[in-house]
Amino acid sequence: MRWVVLCTVAVLALVASVVLGPAAVPLSELFRSDIVWNLRAPRAVLAFLVGGSLGVAGAGLQALVRNPLADPFLLGLSGGAGLGAVVALALHLAGPWMLPLAAFAGALAALGLVYRMGLVGGAALDPRILLLGGVAVGAFAAAITTAIVSLADAAELRNAFLWLWGGLSAASWDSVLLLALYAPVPLAVLLAAARPLDLLALGEEPARYLGADVEAVKRRVYLAASLLTAAAVAVSGVIGFVGLVVPHIARLAWGHRHRSLLPAAFIGGGALLAIADTLARTVVAPRELPVGVVTALIGVPVFAVLLRRWTIA
Amino acid sequence: MSAPPILSLRDVRYRYPGATQDALAGVSLGVGAGEFHAVLGPNGSGKTTLVRLALGALSPLDGQADIDGRSAAGWDRQALARVVGVVPQREDNLFPQRVRETVLLGRYPHLSLWGKERPEDHAAVERALVACDATQLADRWVWTLSGGEYQRVRVARALAQEPRLLVLDEPGVSLDLRHEMALFELVRSFVERAGLGVLMITHQLNLAARYADTVLLLSDGRPAAAGPPGDVLTRETVERVFAWPVTMQSLDGRPQMVPLRQPKEPLA
Amino acid sequence: MALAHLTRRRSPISISPGMGIFIMRRLLLVVLLGFGCRPSARQASRPAERVVSLLPSFTELVFAIGAGDRLVGRTAWCDYPPAARAVPSVGDGMPPNVEAVAARHPDLVVLYNSGPNVTAAKQLERLGIRTVLLDLNRLEDLGPAARMLGRLTGRVAAAESLVAAMDSLAARPPPPAITSIVVVVWDNPPIVIGRGSYLHQLATLAGARNVFDDIAVPSAQVSLETIAARNPVWVAVLADSARSGPPAFAARREWRTVRAVREGRFLLLPGSLFGRPGPRSAEAVRELRARLEATR
Numbered sequence: 090m091r092w093v094v095l096c097t098v099a100v101l102a103l104v105a106s107v108v109l110g111p112a113a114v115p116l117s118e119l120f121r122s123d124i125v126w127n128l129r130a131p132r133a134v135l136a137f138l139v140g141g142s143l144g145v146a147g148a149g150l151q152a153l154v155r156n157p158l159a160d161p162f163l164l165g166l167s168g169g170a171g172l173g174a175v176v177a178l179a180l181h182l183a184g185p186w187m188l189p190l191a192a193f194a195g196a197l198a199a200l201g202l203v204y205r206m207g208l209v210g211g212a213a214l215d216p217r218i219l220l221l222g223g224v225a226v227g228a229f230a231a232a233i234t235t236a237i238v239s240l241a242d243a244a245e246l247r248n249a250f251l252w253l254w255g256g257l258s259a260a261s262w263d264s265v266l267l268l269a270l271y272a273p274v275p276l277a278v279l280l281a282a283a284r285p286l287d288l289l290a291l292g293e294e295p296a297r298y299l300g301a302d303v304e305a306v307k308r309r310v311y312l313a314a315s316l317l318t319a320a321a322v323a324v325s326g327v328i329g330f331v332g333l334v335v336p337h338i339a340r341l342a343w344g345h346r347h348r349s350l351l352p353a354a355f356i357g358g359g360a361l362l363a364i365a366d367t368l369a370r371t372v373v374a375p376r377e378l379p380v381g382v383v384t385a386l387i388g389v390p391v392f393a394v395l396l397r398r399w400t401i402a
Numbered sequence: 403m404s405a406p407p408i409l410s411l412r413d414v415r416y417r418y419p420g421a422t423q424d425a426l427a428g429v430s431l432g433v434g435a436g437e438f439h440a441v442l443g444p445n446g447s448g449k450t451t452l453v454r455l456a457l458g459a460l461s462p463l464d465g466q467a468d469i470d471g472r473s474a475a476g477w478d479r480q481a482l483a484r485v486v487g488v489v490p491q492r493e494d495n496l497f498p499q500r501v502r503e504t505v506l507l508g509r510y511p512h513l514s515l516w517g518k519e520r521p522e523d524h525a526a527v528e529r530a531l532v533a534c535d536a537t538q539l540a541d542r543w544v545w546t547l548s549g550g551e552y553q554r555v556r557v558a559r560a561l562a563q564e565p566r567l568l569v570l571d572e573p574g575v576s577l578d579l580r581h582e583m584a585l586f587e588l589v590r591s592f593v594e595r596a597g598l599g600v601l602m603i604t605h606q607l608n609l610a611a612r613y614a615d616t617v618l619l620l621s622d623g624r625p626a627a628a629g630p631p632g633d634v635l636t637r638e639t640v641e642r643v644f645a646w647p648v649t650m651q652s653l654d655g656r657p658q659m660v661p662l663r664q665p666k667e668p669l670a
Numbered sequence: 671m672a673l674a675h676l677t678r679r680r681s682p683i684s685i686s687p688g689m690g691i692f693i694m695r696r697l698l699l700v701v702l703l704g705f706g707c708r709p710s711a712r713q714a715s716r717p718a719e720r721v722v723s724l725l726p727s728f729t730e731l732v733f734a735i736g737a738g739d740r741l742v743g744r745t746a747w748c749d750y751p752p753a754a755r756a757v758p759s760v761g762d763g764m765p766p767n768v769e770a771v772a773a774r775h776p777d778l779v780v781l782y783n784s785g786p787n788v789t790a791a792k793q794l795e796r797l798g799i800r801t802v803l804l805d806l807n808r809l810e811d812l813g814p815a816a817r818m819l820g821r822l823t824g825r826v827a828a829a830e831s832l833v834a835a836m837d838s839l840a841a842r843p844p845p846p847a848i849t850s851i852v853v854v855v856w857d858n859p860p861i862v863i864g865r866g867s868y869l870h871q872l873a874t875l876a877g878a879r880n881v882f883d884d885i886a887v888p889s890a891q892v893s894l895e896t897i898a899a900r901n902p903v904w905v906a907v908l909a910d911s912a913r914s915g916p917p918a919f920a921a922r923r924e925w926r927t928v929r930a931v932r933e934g935r936f937l938l939l940p941g942s943l944f945g946r947p948g949p950r951s952a953e954a955v956r957e958l959r960a961r962l963e964a965t966r
Contacts, residue, residue, distance in 0.1 A: 188858060375892050
């Protein structure tokens with residue numbers, strides 16, 4: 090029953106994304122409209138893929154670091170992505186895909202750094218260090234980014250920050266194809282780790298004795314979640330709150346069993362971002378809000394309600 | 403008892419990285435089907451290290467740690483979990499769960515990567531709950547359980563793995579008299595009726611003496627004595643290992659230790 | 671003491687020339703009162719001999735009123751007229767390097783009225799250097815700015831003719847639109863010029879209707895589909911002379927839903943001429959008009 094509701098909401102969100110928008114497209118022309126097919130449709134699909142990726146990554150990370158406050162952007166990836174983008178702009182690197190590629194490279198560099206910091210003794214990862222390291226690396230990258238922006242040619246670089254605030258304006262079937270080819274592998278890795286993540290909730294030692302390959306699970310979940318987040322940032326900047334709030338909302342209806350939680354987080358995250366993007370495009374038309382602002386405006390009250398439930402329960 | 407042991411340690415030695423002395427040295431142990439083996443010793447005598455070595459979580463620097471004749475560290479984790487069920491000392495359940503769900507986690511070693519839980523998995527859970535006297539708890543939230551009830555549930559989870567050997571690491575800590583006794587009775591019943599092998603780490607000398615078939619007494623990582631309780635738990639040995647005067651009595655043919663008083667001398 | 675903070679706060683609402691004169695009179699009153707209140711012996715009304723300009727537009731204005739020989743400092747961006755390049759640079763001016771400015775020993779520093787510049791101005795005032803913060807957001811700001819600079823440098827007469835030209839440009843009724851245009855400042859996310867910007871004024875005076883004239887502010891983020899739906903004939907971007915050819919976003923698939931991008935109808939507007947309101951704004955309008963007519 091809950092799956093029916095969730096899927097219906099997702100479908101409605103996607104339909105609304107395609108039908109609604111600041112450009113008035115009459116329903117009769119919907120199927121022939123260039124705007125709908127080449128702008129709105131890929132944007133809706135991209136929003137769904139990005140939102141879904143962030144939702145699943147958030148759920149996986151919260152289980153991995155055993156912290157309900159974990160958000161995919163706590164890993165320092167957004168700082169790395171911003172730094173990559175700013176460096177590319179400061180060096181006047183040209184090319185239509187330069188910004189996403191540079192951001193992705195920056196995110197990967199941050200990922201590598203945090204991963205290295207999290208390794209304790211051989212190949213074992215300490216999730217607490219991952220969290221702390223992520224915050225540290227993110228802050229460091231943000232500081233360097235600000236330094237570059239203040240020292241170099243000002244105008245262009247300040248606009249880089251606008252990109253970082255998150256938006257799906259660069260959506261096209263090209264970027265949808267890229268993400269659709271890229272995302273399934275880390276998504277599959279996360280879904281395969283669903284049961285081990287349930288075991289991990291008992292603690293690393295009990296999980297090990299129940300048959301989980303704890304070190305491998307930690308490694309895979311961390312890398313898969315980070316790779317999904319890196320791709321999301323490269324394509325659409327930093328869109329906050331989706332990865333944090335969607336898993337908690339999903340847990341209200343699906344509990345903590347990751348076999349159902351992860352898919353629910355994906356569909357829920359996708360629907361949420363599609364709705365947020367539609368609102369971002371239509372609420373102040375012809376102007377557009379950064380979608381990260383809309384997700385925060387939706388996410389914060391939801392989060393406050395969830396917190397109250399915890400303190401009452 | 404001519405069947406080969408399920409779990410065996412032969413002369414194992416281990417030292418933690420950066421430590422100045424061995425945590426365990428020269429320890430040998432064998433537990434087969436239908437045997438109840440207790441490991442005793444003061445704090446820091448290496449009991450938990452022994453469990454980790456026996457289950458392949460650590461590799462011994464010297465000696466051999468085997469499960470079913472093969473090196474424990476070389477076992478595939480899931481296959482090992484089908485043979486040995488462990489109730490570790492600590493568990494920190496992060497998410498609220500019902501009892502049935504947490505016991506179901508014990509079926510993980512039997513599940514395929516993508517497959518759903520099958521009827522035989524739910525049946526195994528039921529059997530485990532019945533064996534542990536926990537059926538009436540099945541739909542309760544885990545965080546509403548008392549210490550004794552939660553411990554029974556954890557044992558049920560280990561049983562749901564359908565192991566041939568059960569390892570319990572200090573299961574009676576923080577349980578009251580009734581619950582601790584019930585736990586020992588429960589574990590003994592598994593040995594006698596289901597032919598399970600049991601390895602139990604415990605503080606409780608007297609309970610170990612009455613329920614276990616074999617006892618290993620550790621002192622500073624080295625074996626102080628091993629064998630039937632009557633042979634191991636003598637006054638001299640116990641006093642030496644625990645550094646406190648005791649007297650031994652007998653109950654049902656098993657030695658029971660009674661510590662003597664040693665009042666503090668008034669400062670002169 | 672009170673610095674000559676002589677202009678209104680930046681506002682997105684366009685102000686007609688009549689309003690401008692009214693405000694100018696009020697400002698004059700404030701200036702006279704302000705000077706009159708000064709107890710110090712400093713001769714505030716003496717013409718400035720050593721001027722530092724912290725905005726390319728002011729540099730151009732100073733030269734245009736014939737006071738270029740008094741300029742002792744400029745920003746790194748001030749590249750016009752060519753004589754300006756001989757003046758020592760005091761940095762890029764964002765934010766102003768107070769020490770570098772002070773090292774030129776100016777008796778007047780002209781700054782663009784913005785938050786960081788207000789702070790820099792206060793610091794300069796503390797060093798005893800007179801500063802003036804001027805608004806320069808739209809064409810109607812040019813006349814008052816030129817007049818103020820004329821007054822401060824004692825080149826009042828020369829400034830007046832410039833003022834007349836600037837005011838008449840600002841007051842000129844726009845010709846009928848011969849085409850439509852969108853001015854794109856940034857591509858990801860898409861940021862376009864609204865009617866609050868002087869670029870809008872330039873375009874309108876050149877006969878190009880800004881398809882986003884319903885946006886009141888100088889610039890705003892919009893959805894790409896809105897640009898596509900409004901289908902401007904031209905896409906204008908500010909370019910520096912080093913880069914030629916269509917902008918990078920012309921190759922992106924989502925931008926090609928805009929017909930002008932598909933057809934390569936780009937107007938590359940050199941930043942030096944078009945990027946700032948100044949004495950050459952009329953020339954900018956003519957240049958733009960010529961380009962629009964040439965390719966009709």
